[in-house]
Every structure is written in structure tokens, then in C-alpha cells.
Amino acid sequence: MGPYGVETLPPGVVDVPAAPAACRAALVERDRFEWRPADGGDPAALTEEFLLGHGLAVDDLTRPAGHDPAGPCGAALYVSAAAGAAMAGAPSGAANPVATLPEVAVVVYGHARPPRPPRRTEPGRWWVGPWRDSWTPGEHADAVQAVRAAIGRGDVYQVNVVGHAAADYTGDPRPALARLAGLPGARYGGTLHGAGWAIGCASPETLVEVTAGRVVTRPIKGTRPATDAGRRELLASAKERAEHIMIVDLERNDLARLARTGSVRVDELFAVRRWCDLWQAESTVSAQLADGIGLAALLRAVCPGGSVTGAPKRAALELIAAVEPVGRGAGMGALGWVGPGRLDLGLTIRTAAADGDRLHGWAGGGITWDSDPAAEVAEAAAKAAPVRALLAG
Structure with missing residues (x-):
């Protein structure tokens, strides 16, 4: 049984x-837009x-707006990495492995009156088969070496390389995808569904x-293992710090395209925080919108x-x-909320996604000249x- 569309789901949060x-228990879908x-x-x-x-005034994000219980509450917004590349005027890469998944999905919600009771679900049979990577470890390592060669030529300073894997399943994937929100550090834990597709997210990272x-x-x-030694290694790693600061500079440049002159600042640099069994370094960059x-x-x-x-x-x-043989699908994009x-x-x-037959996942990392392929x-x-462990359930 494949995932149903949101509009066909029984009432629930x-x-x-x-x-x-x-508002979560009172939200009801009003309309949606999908783009391919x-x-x-x-x-x-x-x-x-x-x-x-x-009725959502998103043409000027600096304009003050209040929450109107009688009006739209807001909208879920999903933008894939391929759609983001299209917005940037860059190649979108290989085909999306989740053929039913749109590259953009927007779902507008209003308020139900009275609020609906929580949905009751009956446990069903759930099975996940073995995960099959779309490339071998050797092919992944070759992609890392190709990036290192490009860095050596001066084409780039750093590139993130991402791999894809898929697993067959039987049952309803939505409860499994919803479990991802319970992973420690999942600041953006949650799900979004459509006709023939579903996304589950456990992301700790704020895009915007x-x-x-x-x-x-x-x-x-x-990234390092979440041990005392791993934390010390991450803080002491010149490679990781250099990689991190390059991305902070890139983000400062991205925000400068939107900001009042002189307002871009780095509020926090290289703070080490935990996600599941990993330490990760995070910075905060901010600005005042023009x-x-x-x-x-x-x-x-x-x-x-x-x-x-x-x-x-x-x-x-x-x-x-050029180097990734399978598209990023639901991975490395954006998912969240737009409201007044x-x-x-x-x-x-x-992040993972489901179509009618398979679960899909993506993972990778940033490559610099000092990166070791293994x-x-x-x-x-x-x-x-x-x-993968939580999806297996």
C-alpha cells in the first residue's frame, strides 16, 4: 500500500x-500546489x-503580520535540492529516484472549528528490506577523489558529495517516517505527505x-562520534574548522544578497552540539532583511x-x-513552515522519503583537499x- 495524499488522510494532528x-490539532488543509x-x-x-x-503576505517578509484565527494559519513548504538548483540557475543533476515526489510542495492550512480529536491508528504489518546503496564504497571514494582533483585545479574550494540508498517495504510508511521526529536533536522533526509520496525529517539544521x-x-x-574523544577531535581539527568557516563565509554572502547594508553578522561560530551518536559543529549567521x-x-x-x-x-x-549518479530527491532541500x-x-x-514501493535515504559530507575518501x-x-534503524522500527 503506497502513501495516500494528505487530503485523503483521516483527521489528525x-x-x-x-x-x-x-494550532497543530486544529489545522485543516485548504489547498496545495506542487511543481515538477x-x-x-x-x-x-x-x-x-x-x-x-x-492571503499570506509573503511578497514583503519585513512587513509585520499577526496570526488571524479566522484566516490562513500558514503553509507547509517543501523545496527539493533540484528545485533550489533551478532557482540558482544551475544544473539540477541526476533524476529524482522518487518519481512520484514533486520538487516543490506547498500546503495551505486553515483552522478547523471545533478542533478535531486526535486520529486513532491501528498498528499494521510493517517490514523494511535491506538497504541497497546506489553506488559502491569504491564509487563513493572515486567521487571524493574527483572533487579533490577539482579543488587541486582551483575549480572549487569545497563540495558536498551525497549518496542515495533505497529499501523495499510493506505496510504504511507514514508511522515509520513520523518516528524520525523523535531522534535526539531533530529540530525539524516532522512529516509531509502527498499522493504517492511521503517525507519524514529528523534534521537538526536551520536553512533559513x-x-x-x-x-x-x-x-x-x-562531524565526529559523540564521545569525549570525538568532541576533542572535532574542536582540534584544522580540516573541519577550515571547512566550516568556508561555509560560514558562503552563508554570509547568501544573506548579504537579502540584507540591509552592514547588518550581516556571525552570532556564534563553531559551537559543538549533539545529534544522536554524533557531535556536529554549528554556527549562527544573521542579518536584517532589506x-x-x-x-x-x-x-x-x-x-x-x-x-x-x-x-x-x-x-x-x-x-x-557531474559526480552524483542519483538525484538528491527529498534530501538536501528545505522543509518547514511559512506563516504570518x-x-x-x-x-x-x-531525511527519508517513500513512494509506493520503496523507502529512500540520502547521506554524505563536505569534501576538501584534506579529505580522506575512506x-x-x-x-x-x-x-x-x-x-535506517528507526525506520526499521
Whole structure:
């Protein structure tokens, strides 16, 4: 049995990442928009137009707005890495392995009156088969070496390389995908469903957040096992720190395209935080939005995220398209909430998707000149392991 569309689900709590907690039990879908490359047009502009048409003032994100219980609560927003590349005018890479999954999905929610009771679900048979990677460890290592060669030529400074894996399943994938929200550190834990597809997210990373005209991104780059020795290694690693600072600089540049002159700042640099059994380094970069910046301009500036592309971003995207044999699908994109006066999108790392037959997952890491191919293959496996274990249930 494949995933159903949201509009056919029995009533229940909406669990989209960053949706307002006070409204989740009362949300009801009003309309949705999905975009695929064959549809044509500019996905950033089409997304903004759709939300404006439903009374969400996203043409100027600096404009004060309040929550109206009688109006739209907000919208779930999903933007794939391929859609982000299209917004940036870069190659979108290999085909999406989840053929039913759109590259952009927007679901507008209003409030049900009275609020609906929680949905009761009956446990069903659930089985997940073995995961099959779309490339061998050797092929992954070869991609790392190709990036190192490009760095040696001066084409790029850093590139994120991502692999894909899939597993057959039987049963309803939605409860398994919803379990991902329970992983420690899943700041953007939640799900989104459509006709023939479903996404589950356990991401700790903020791609972009806007509140009261302040825009924030929190790039994560740098990983070690969550042991005392691992924490010391991460803090002492010149390679990880250099990789991290390059991405912080890229994010400063992305926000500068949207910001009031002189307002971009690094609020926190290389803070070590835990996600499941891993230590990761995170920074916080913020700015004040310039007047009149709308959602389309914001998406074009920040998508796809710098920590999952590389520097320079356009050159990194071109190299990614050349070395990754399978598309990033639901991975390395954006998923979250857009509401009156507030936007909060997580980067879809630690994310899985389902079509009617298979579960799909993505994992990778940033490659610099000092990267060791075997270590990069092992790091990707360590990132994928908690997600796979929880999906197996």
C-alpha cells in the first residue's frame, strides 16, 4: 500500500516541521500546489504567487503580520535540492529516484472549528528490506577523489558529495517516517505527505528562519562520534574548522544578497552540539532583511543550502551534477513552515522519503583537499545509520 495524499488522510494532528504547536490539532488543509520541472515556470515565483493568492503576505517578509484565527494559519513548504538548483540557475543533476515526489510542495492550512480529536491508528504489518546503496564504497571514494582533483585545479574550494540508498517495504510508511521526529536533536522533526509520496525529517539544521525582519541561518559542518574523544577531535581539527568557516563565509554572502547594508553578522561560530551518536559543529549567521524582500528572492538566495553544496556554490552545483549518479530527491532541500510574520525552514538532511514501493535515504559530507575518501564513506554511513534503524522500527 503506497502513501495516500494528505487530503485523503483521516483527521489528525498536522506534524509538519515548525508548524505552530498551539494550532497543530486544529489545522485543516485548504489547498496545495506542487511543481515538477515539466510544469515549467519559475518555482520560486510560482510559490510566492500561490501563497499570496491564499492571503499570506509573503511578497514583503519585513512587513509585520499577526496570526488571524479566522484566516490562513500558514503553509507547509517543501523545496527539493533540484528545485533550489533551478532557482540558482544551475544544473539540477541526476533524476529524482522518487518519481512520484514533486520538487516543490506547498500546503495551505486553515483552522478547523471545533478542533478535531486526535486520529486513532491501528498498528499494521510493517517490514523494511535491506538497504541497497546506489553506488559502491569504491564509487563513493572515486567521487571524493574527483572533487579533490577539482579543488587541486582551483575549480572549487569545497563540495558536498551525497549518496542515495533505497529499501523495499510493506505496510504504511507514514508511522515509520513520523518516528524520525523523535531522534535526539531533530529540530525539524516532522512529516509531509502527498499522493504517492511521503517525507519524514529528523534534521537538526536551520536553512533559513525569518522573524520580525531578522533572517537567520545555522549551517552545520563537521562531524565526529559523540564521545569525549570525538568532541576533542572535532574542536582540534584544522580540516573541519577550515571547512566550516568556508561555509560560514558562503552563508554570509547568501544573506548579504537579502540584507540591509552592514547588518550581516556571525552570532556564534563553531559551537559543538549533539545529534544522536554524533557531535556536529554549528554556527549562527544573521542579518536584517532589506525592505521589500519577498519569499521568491529569499529562496533564490539561500537554496540549495551552502552546507550541502559547497563553495563557490554555482561551481559546486555543476560538479555535484557531474559526480552524483542519483538525484538528491527529498534530501538536501528545505522543509518547514511559512506563516504570518514568520518563516522557518529546516535543511532536509537526515531525511527519508517513500513512494509506493520503496523507502529512500540520502547521506554524505563536505569534501576538501584534506579529505580522506575512506573516512568520508564511513561518515556518510554513520549519518545514515540512526535514520535506517528507526525506520526499521
